[in-house]
Every structure is written in structure tokens, then in C-alpha cells.
Amino acid sequence: MEKDADGFYTPKLEASAPLAQAESKDTKEEEEQPEPIPSSSSRTDLIASTFEVTVTLADQQADPNSPLFSAKTFEELGLHQDLLKGLYDLGFSKPSKIQERALPLLLANPPQNMIGQSQSGTGKTAAFVLTMLSRVDFSKNKTQALCLAPSRELARQIMSVVVAMGKFTPVQTEYAIKDNLPKGTSRITAHIVVGTPGTMTDLLRRKVIDTSEVKVFVLDEADNMLDQDGLGDQTLRVKNLIPRTGVQIILFSATFPDHVRNFASKFAPSANKIELQREELSVEGIRQFYMDCRNEEHKYDILVSLYQLLTIGQSIIFCQHRHTADRISQRMSAEGHKVASLHGAKDAGERDAIIDNFREGRDKVLITTNVIARGIDIMQVNMVVNYDLPLMNERGNQHSHDARPDVETYIHRIGRTGRFGRKGISINFVHDRQTWSQMEEIEKTLGKKIIRIETNDLEEMEEKMKKALK
């Protein structure tokens, strides 16, 4: 691919037609290499771990049934030299399946919308980031690509990928996340703006961002961004503030539940679609377990007894409520365990510091809510604990008494481990008939066995986990 006279990176490849399911009827617009993970030096007088876990990358892309498999090269995909350099600098040697399938469609001209689905940790980010970088005309100091994500943590992570992949290009970037821009900023001219919908709306309304040259609009975690019970309204506002025509709309997620699929098709009309079957949704490398706890208090005791295992690599503990995350982390800290907690009630600077500490491995156990259930990519995370199962009622309220298991959120939560072919473990805590049947429903929906581990046999537990991580 060469840069043409106008400064665009134009792919030589045409879209590979069989992959595209053109949909013309919806015209109405509505809106981290092989690395031994050291055992923890953190204080604990609980169980002494007898094993070390080695995370290996070898041959992950060699299995033809793996969503990471690909015979093609990035060169064949027609990417510009500067972007190829960025990719190789990041250590990407060949495209993953979703990249191989999506990139020819995403880069073809004229630009076409895309609704792309692929399992967690299979490389969707690179697909849309490469598209944004390919479509920007660097000779113009104007915003040309907008990308939205459901959390500031994910927006910051996506930006780090834009910056890394665009390292050999002159790309300029800006955030549209809370408390990030200097007060009084009246104009953003960065080529690519990445943010969350509320702040993006604000910047667009105040005309801080000029949208006249916007030609790519990406929604990561698109099902969440379009869900009317979630961020749907705010995302629609953004769409209404960008040009009505000439913008390539790109929606990516590991999940597209039925109730958002139609809406997604209207939001991104005539999109090429790459879809997964229900039974393909969860990642093979993630072994799912559960522990039968006696009651809420027993859940806490079990979590504490797991501490040594949680700190072999890194772990994320998901709770339903912010106050549970705070309460557990305060109790564990008071008992001498090093844990961090992160949720949406913390202020922006604090949230950034907490996730950065975790990302850089200074903290090994992160207790959190659904705020980071989606997208967060930290290779060393080899264990996810659903301290509370994810729930949701029909109106999208996760705190209501008639709430049912939220299978999509479950898939995203456990997907924080097992990234890009690595092994990972998830453990669900159940403690009564209701939580047991909620877990059973998740198991049935996903068609994947969730294996019991005894809560009173730490040796057995350690043995099972050791096997699962091999």
C-alpha cells in the first residue's frame, strides 16, 4: 500500500467478497512473551504455593481452529510500510484471524461499515486502530477519526495502541475523557480522538472538535455502547454530531446479544459482518471453575485463603457493587494483604494511578466492578474471580432483585484472562440456591462445563489450577 497524492494510505487489496454479507435493507438511520511469573513476595501466612506458572507464547498461532490462526502476512493485507514498522516493533509477526478477515474489508475503497465480532483477546483493537491510522491524511491538521469506549481505562489503553502502532507516522492524538484536557482548551485538531461518550459529546457540542473531516467512527465494545440500557443514548448523541454521510462506522465486540444486533445494523447500515456462533463465544484457554461457599462471609474467607494463588500471576476480582469492592479491599488490606480497588466512584486521577499500578505489576490483585469487565488487556492476568456473578434484569438494572445472569458481562469478565492464546482460570463463587442456578444458566448458555473445586481442600484446588494453567 502506498500513500497517494492526497496523503492517504490506500490499500492495494480489494475486499474479499465471500466474507462480506452486504446488508442493503437497513437504510434508515437511527440513531501484552514467554515470561515466568514470579511468585509473590507479598506477606501472607496462608497457603504456601508449591508451583510457578510459566506463560508461553509458543505456537499459539499454529492451530488452524484457533481464532489466532492465520496463514497470511501483514504485508499481504496491504498495510503501509510505516504501519508495518509499528506492528513489527510491537512484536506482531502475523495477523490474527479477526485481523486477517476484517482488515481487507476495513481498508477497501470506497470505505464500508463493519460489524465485527471475535472472542476476547484475539486482536480486535489492532484491526480498528490500523484502519484509523490508514485512513488519516497526516498532511491535514484536522480530526479525522473518533473512537469511543465504555470506560476511561479502555480509552487510555486503546490510545496506547494508537500511539504504539502509529510510532512511525506523524499521527497526533487527543483524549476525550473526563478531567484530561487543560481547562479552557477551545480547539482540538488531533487526527485521532479516543474517549468516552459523555466527554466526546461535550467536546463536539462545544465545537472544540471540528467534525467536518471525520471519516472513521469506531465503537469498541459496541454492544455495550449501543445498548439503550447502557451507553446507547450518549453514543447516539455523538453520531448525531458527526457528518451524516461519508463516515465509515466500525463496531467491534466479543458479544452482540440479539437485542442490540438489529440496532447495530441500523447504526452501521450496509455493514460487512463478521459474526460468531453462541458456542464459539468463550475462549478455549480459559478454564472455568466454581466454589460452593456457605454464605456471603464464607466467600470472603475463601477469597482470603486464595490470596497466595491470586498473586502467582495477577488477578481481577469482580464484585457487583462498588461498596463490596471497597469493603473487601479494606478488610484484606487491614489483614496485611496487598490489594487495590477500582470503581467508577473514584476520581479520574485516582483511577488512572490504580490501573497503571496494576498494569505495571506493582499491584497483583485488583478488586473491581464491571467498570473494567470489558477490553482491559493485561497479559499477566491469569485468574479472574467472580466474587459476585454478573447480573442484569430486563431493564438493564444490575442491582434489582429480579436480576438474571448477565452472560455477556460474564464472557467479558473471564476474558480478562487467557489473552491471545494464553491460559487462564476463572472461579465463580456461589453461595446459595439462587446463585447456583444463575451459574447453571451461564453454563448452559455457553455450553461449557464449569468445574467444582472444594473450598476446604486447598491442595486439590492448587493442583487443579496448576493443571489448568499448563
Ligand SMILES: Nc1ncnc2c1ncn2[C@@H]1O[C@H](COP(=O)(O)OP(=O)(O)OP(=O)(O)O)[C@@H](O)[C@H]1O
Ligand atoms: N497479530 C498479533 N500478533 C501478536 N499479538 C497480537 C496480535 N494482535 C493482537 N495481539 C495482542 O493480543 C492481545 C489482545 O488483543 P486485543 O486487546 O486487541 O483483544 P480484543 O479482541 O480487543 O479483546 P477484548 O474483546 O477483550 O477487548 C493484545 O495484548 C495485543 O497486543
